[in-house]
Amino acid sequence: xxxxxxxxxxxxxxxxxxxxxxxxxxxxxxxxxxxxxxxxxxxxxxxxxxxxxxxxxxxxxxxxxxxxxxxxxxxxxxxxxxxxxxxxxxxxxxxxxxxxxxxxxxxxxxxxxxxxxxxxxxxxxxxxxxxxxxxxxxxxxxxxxxxxxxxxxxxxxxxxxxxxxxxxxxxxxxxxxxxxxxxxxxxxxxxxxxxxxxxxxxxxxxxxxxxxxxxxxxxxxxxxxxxxxxxxxxxxxxxxxxxxxxxxxxxxxxxxxxxxxxxxxxxxxxxxxxxxxxxxxxxxxxxxxxxxxxxxxxxxxxxxxxxxxxxxxxxxxxxxxxxxxxxxxxxxxxxxxxxxxxxxxxxxxxxxxxxxxxxxxxxxxxxxxxxxxxxxxxxxxxxxxxxxxxxxxxxxxxxxxxxxxxxxxxxxxxxxxxxxxxxxxxxxxxxxxxxxxxxxxxxxxxxxxxxxxxxxxxxxxxxxxxxxxxxxxxxxxxxxxxxxxxxxxxxxxxxxxxxxxxxxxxxxxxxxxxxxxxxxxxxxxxxxxxxxxxxxxxxxxxxxxxxxxxxxxxx
Numbered sequence: 005x006x007x008x009x010x011x012x013x014x015x016x017x018x019x020x021x022x023x024x025x026x027x028x029x030x031x032x033x034x035x036x037x038x039x040x041x042x043x044x045x046x047x048x049x050x051x052x053x054x055x056x057x058x059x060x061x062x063x064x065x066x067x068x069x070x071x072x073x074x075x076x077x078x079x080x081x082x083x084x085x086x087x088x089x090x091x092x093x094x095x096x097x098x099x100x101x102x103x104x105x106x107x108x109x110x111x112x113x114x115x116x117x118x119x120x121x122x123x124x125x126x127x128x129x130x131x132x133x134x135x136x137x138x139x140x141x142x143x144x145x146x147x148x149x150x151x152x153x154x155x156x157x158x159x160x161x162x163x164x165x166x167x168x169x170x171x172x173x174x175x176x177x178x179x180x181x182x183x184x185x186x187x188x189x190x191x192x193x194x195x196x197x198x199x200x201x202x203x204x205x206x207x208x209x210x211x212x213x214x215x216x217x218x219x220x221x222x223x224x225x226x227x228x229x230x231x232x233x234x235x236x237x238x239x240x241x242x243x244x245x246x247x248x249x250x251x252x253x254x255x256x257x258x259x260x261x262x263x264x265x266x267x268x269x270x271x272x273x274x275x276x277x278x279x280x281x282x283x284x285x286x287x288x289x290x291x292x293x294x295x296x297x298x299x300x301x302x303x304x305x306x307x308x309x310x311x312x313x314x315x316x317x318x319x320x321x322x323x324x325x326x327x328x329x330x331x332x333x334x335x336x337x338x339x340x341x342x343x344x345x346x347x348x349x350x351x352x353x354x355x356x357x358x359x360x361x362x363x364x365x366x367x368x369x370x371x372x373x374x375x376x377x378x379x380x381x382x383x384x385x386x387x388x389x390x391x392x393x394x395x396x397x398x399x400x401x402x403x404x405x406x407x408x409x410x411x412x413x414x415x416x417x418x419x420x421x422x423x424x425x426x427x428x429x430x431x432x433x434x435x436x437x438x439x440x441x442x443x444x445x446x447x448x449x450x451x452x453x454x455x456x457x458x459x460x461x462x463x464x465x466x467x468x469x470x471x472x473x474x475x476x477x478x479x480x481x482x483x484x485x486x487x488x489x490x491x492x493x494x495x496x497x498x499x500x501x502x503x504x505x506x507x508x509x510x511x512x513x514x515x516x517x518x519x520x521x522x523x524x525x526x527x528x529x530x531x532x533x534x535x536x537x538x539x540x541x542x543x544x545x546x547x548x549x550x551x552x553x554x555x556x557x558x559x
Contacts, residue, residue: 017368018376022390025430028402031409033250035234040243047248057225057245061252064206064221067135071142071205072198078143078297079150079197085294086151087158097294098151099548100301105148106484106544107305107537108491109210110509114516114533115304116141116215118311121526123324131218138215142208144304146201153197157190196267199260200395206257207398209494210509214516222253227400227498234408250401257396261389308537311530316523330527334535339525340506340514344532347511351490351536354507358428358489359482365429366436366481367474373437374444394434399494402427407498424507427495432485439481440474447473476550483547487540508536 037043051057086098104112120127120137127133165185169175174184209223220228226249232239233246312330317323337343342350369391377384394402406426447470493509500510515529 013368013372015372017365017372018387018391021365021369021433022387022393024426025390025393025397028405028409028426029397030405032234032405032407033247033409035408036243036247036250039234039236039238039240040247041240043247047244048252051245051248051252054241054245056229057220057249060220060222060225060249063219064223067138067142067208067212067216067219067221068202068205070139071146072202074139074143075146075150075201076194076198078300079147080154080194081293082147082297083151083154084158085290087155089290095548097298098155099545100298102148102151103305103541103544104145104301106487106491106540107145108493108509108540109145109208110214110493110512111308111491111533111537111540112141112145112304113211113214114311114512114530115308116144116211118307118526118530119304122316123311123314124307131216134216134218138211141211141215141304142201142205144301145211146204147301149200149204150194150197153193154190157193161189192267196264199264199267203257203260203396207253207400207494209398209400209497210513213513222249223398223400223494225249226253226404227494230404230407230498233404250404253398253401254396257398258393261392261396264392264395305537305541308530308533312527312534315527318523327527329524330529331531333524333528334515334531339518339528340511342506342511344508344511344535347506347508347532348535348539351507351509351539354425354428355486355489357422357425358432359485361425362429362432362436362485363478363482366433367440367478369433370437370440370444373441388437391437392434394430399427399431399492400498402430403495403498406495424496424499427499428489428492431492431495432488435484435488436481439477439484443473443477444470479550480547483543487543487547490536490540490543508532508539512536 040047052061082101086094086101091097116137117128118124120133122128127137169181169185175181206221207223208221209227212219212221212224213227226246229242229246233243313326313328314324315327315329317325333339334344337346373384373388373391376387406423410423490507491509492507493513496507496510497513500506506514512529512532515525515532518525
């Protein structure tokens, strides 16, 4: 009886989260479909030819593809350097290089705007330079994915394997060794990182909104044109275009998620890797790659801080002075519905609620998946694919589903202050699951079985065995969860209502939306971005101290 009850809990944990993901999307899709007066495949053709969306799909694919290629070009050498050579401060360097991934995207956008804008390189008036800055910003944000996927594989390949290959015909030259040895080993991890990079670039919103405002992606089109969507008889054509964009994006990203699921299985079967890391003394020329990369990572972050104190002189065009006026405006709330202190408190409250709900839920779901794997590996993989859906359902899609779905189903819900926490939980929980899964899969199954034969109850098993394994991942998951919640922008932007739901990321967007001729607009936005960046990266820094390098970062 207890066993049956225990399995019902596992089933409920997986099913409840999948329902939490799908319900708002189903309600939102149902309402858009009704307002679109039914579905027709002609909507896809209309999306390609309509004057509002004629270049949207092409731009989305182009920027995501170029961003992915540049991320691989930058990330692979860094993964190799970190894996194969000994560095005195390797954990610090690794943390710096992977720091962009937890930096809020709106902060990254502000950093690159500060670099290319007035007072920086002054390239902001050229659309081509803006586009190149967008590709560079996406590569900056995603290099952690390539490093975290590829570095653990390289570092645990015994050097003697490559040395032995040199004596064979197929391994005489570096090109041959790469083609015959390294590519077969690394391609699943490279492709996994590349697909996730493509996914995050494909669903980018904050960076596209502010770095290339003259272009729309599928994500930004759905967000910007969502006002009034879902009302029968009103903006029928816009409803049809958003429905087409929604389905196009969902189809493409689900394909990517399925591919990652297949690749994850291959990652552990390509070559038997040893547990110990093998590092060689580093040649001096390697520094010429690593140090510029470190500079590349920290420059946008420093630019945000500098930009908060740099103010354009109204009396002399092209000249700037240093001051605290931007910080004063941010504290006073002069440019938005709320001030920086209230927005910080709001962000921290939402982050705390996300951690309180998402971490225990993710832990319970992980244990459920592990139990399901013992019974049916096939069913476990299907369940895991559904649980990872938030990776391929963008934040704007989630926010839009909650907004128009819940407003039709239960309009009073939208007035509740906790509503914006829902997308944060949906987005953060899959990361928690990924962090815990690698830990639970490393626990010796025979140890658990022996404990069960001794008659230990489930709580005793957890406290005496599992707890010692999951303490560090628990801290990492909690801090990582908080960082994701703090930086979440797309869904929060969709649900923001007159200051009642304003987080720091939404506050930055509100300030940046003010007239650009005001010389204090940029410094004020940069001041808020600085606060958001410091809080988020503080959580990340603490999490790095507990992260187990053995699993490549846990995400």
